[in-house]
Amino acid sequence: MNYVVKNPCRNSSMTGHCWVSEILNGHLIRCYQMFRMKKLVFLELCDILETKYNLKKTRNVSIYEQVGLFLYMLSQPGSVRNCEERFQHSGETISRHFHNVLEAVCMFAKDIIKPVDPSFRDTLDEILKDARYHPYFRDCIGAIDGTHIRVCVPSHLQGVYIGRKGYTTTNVMAVCDFSMCFTFVWAGWEGSAHDTKIFMEALRKPALHFP
Structure with a gap:
């Protein structure tokens, strides 16, 4: 045997x-x-x-x-x-x-990963108590930007994931508050997707709870 x-x-x-x-x-x-x-x-x-x-x-x-x-x-x-x-x-x-x-x-x-106060009723102390920012940024709730993270994807999908970096990436949009805490993150977009497109899509989808 x-x-x-x-x-x-x-x-x-x-x-x-x-x-x-x-x-x-x-x-x-x-x-x-x-x-x-x-x-x-x-x-x-x-x-x-x-x-x-x-x-x-x-x-x-x-x-x-x-x-x-x-x-x-x-x-x-x-x-x-x-x-x-x-x-x-x-x-x-x-x-x-x-x-x-x-x-x-x-x-x-x-x-x-969500705002401490989703209604944003009060102006943040970081703005209110700093003459450089108040009253110019009294309605500012944070900062937003996109970042490209290198990823490995199947060969038949590589085309749409290759953007300005020249290699396959995923474009991640993130928002943070004045305490440097993330309040929103949207990952999974192709590297060729423009930051503006991702931003506009976030605005169109209430289910995402974009701040």
């Missing part, structure tokens, strides 16, 4: 759980370098996603490791295979947990 002998592939003693624990318990700069956030912020994010947005640990992957691999993939210029080796999990496991965290983060984003 012919059969295949399966040898364990991810058998390093430095598991993903061990590595994340080492990062969190090591020098503070390591957490920032690997996950692009400070340790206390990382721990608070894990707690919020678990308690409020239904992110659940599994038998083999803790909440810390799930969030760690998610942030690692976003912040480091590596591939899924690099993440497999770093966290000692299969590609299927990496993909599943990445999308679980992504789903929780998207729900979290809907609750925090």
